[in-house]
Ligand code: MCA
């Protein structure tokens with residue numbers, strides 16, 4: 001027996017090789033990864049975490065948070081990362097739904113979470129950045145510092161759960177995607193081969209680590225390749241430009257690349273030595289792809305994935321990287337395009353819903369068997385909700401979404417969740433939330449509001465009233481007030497008309 005994910009990820013690594021370089025000057029070798037994640041695993045056990053328990057984590061990006069992820073996996077528990085932008089009301093939902101054994105939060109947020117943790121009967125620990133032994137960086141490290149680095153990994157089968165990641169739902173209720181050891185390991189191995197990662201690679205890591213992209217695509221691929229990374233706390237042009245000369249590869253959302261292209265320091269000389277730039281999480285405009293090539297000589301490699309499925313398709317490493325497409329199904333992934341109504345498989349060139357099947361695809365939504373059933377076909381294909389087609393050369397194109405979803409700077413916003421909140425506000429009769437073009441984030445959130453009769457509402461007051469209730473990136477960048485929402489004969493709000501009317505609203509920076 002073995003711990004499928006941890007053993008698989010670390011299988012070919014060399015103890016003395018470098019795993020991470022941090023901007024504060026610290027380095028982690030692979031031996032450090034084993035020792036420190038072992039300490040975290042022992043600390044979790046000391047805190048009463050048992051195999052199968054969930055460990056919910058909302059902490060700033062740090063190497064310690066990564067070690068907590070690996071420690072959780074080694075202890076046989078289930079890692080549940082949460083966006084650092086979520087407000088306490090949002091956290092309460094995830095904690096009630098997943099009933100974790102432990103909630104680990106930012107030391108600065110602990111006082112705000114005590115009552116919630118007590119009420120829900122969840123252990124609360126804090127984790128900050130551990131710059132040196134003994135530094136006060138949260139309560140979890142008190143256990144970690146005392147713990148032994150030796151830990152006998154808990155056996156976990158390929159089908160056992162390694163992580164739960166929440167994705168927002170079209171009904172406004174978030175769903176926990178259950179990801180197994182096999183889902184994560186198989187995808188990491190596939191990406192290593194497909195993108196030709198080796199122990200010589202240095203990945204510039206500027207993504208957040210509470211999502212599939214930064215946590216699994218980036219980190220697991222580095223681990224399984226025995227490669228190393230420069231682990232930045234977040235994305236900023238200054239830091240990326242400073243560290244690019246020491247990197248060989250970078251992964252990002254399209255906003256990273258448009259921001260870099262806006263910076264004259266980002267030029268051919270700076271990136272001449274680079275091997276690979278990967279983009280995903282949101283559509284990369286063909287125009288950005290072209291500008292990037294003109295400026296740097298590199299063709300960005302675009303790929304397509306989802307929280308529920310990890311990575312599904314990718315443009316080839318060798319061979320034509322076709323702008324505006326997400327490439328071919330990855331080895332082991334079956335992909336088909338179906339008719340949204342009948343579910344029948346469509347011919348090449350026809351537009352329909354993208355469905356996928358493979359070892360990368362999750363097993364279902366946490367405690368939502370009905371919802372899970374709705375999103376899988378009987379033959380095991382998962383219905384992604386993305387609209388696409390396959391061209392004559394076999395490249396997959398994403399042409400839209402059948403789900404009402406906004407992707408802003410790589411973060412998903414489900415309009416329903418924001419509409420429910422706006423509708424609750426004093427003086428609001430109803431609302432419709434839409435995504436419109438945004439020069440930095442690709443799409444930006446706009447709320448269209450109908451006020452109750454004889455009520456005059458102010459944009460800034462209404463925005464203020466929701467400010468502390470949902471994550472900042474979900475909040476509308478602008479609100480507009482109209483007398484009536486356009487509806488079709490079935491009474492459904494015609495969001496396409498609204499999107500057209502307000503398409504220029506966020507265009508000026
Ligand atoms: C920040 N703000 C945003 C966003 N980010 N608003 C809308 N959408 C966003 N993505 C808000 C801030 O709160 C702030 O508001 C204002 O916008 C300006 O913030 P700024 O400082 O410019 O932002 P930033 O801190 O530089 O962040 C932008 C970012 C970040 C670097 C693009 O959003 C980011 O790291 N995105 C990556 C997301 C990601 O990893 N997605 C992968 C998930 P105010 O000033 O008013 O307070 S998808 C996934 O995993 C699937 C599987 C896949 O395929 O990969």
Ligand code: AMP
Nearest residue numbers: 167280281282283303304305306307412
């Ligand atoms: P998430 O639920 O956060 O995992 O986001 C997954 C969604 O992001 C997918 O269903 C797609 O709609 C979108 N997505 C991911 N990669 C791409 C891409 N390269 N092009 C267009 N959309 C993408």
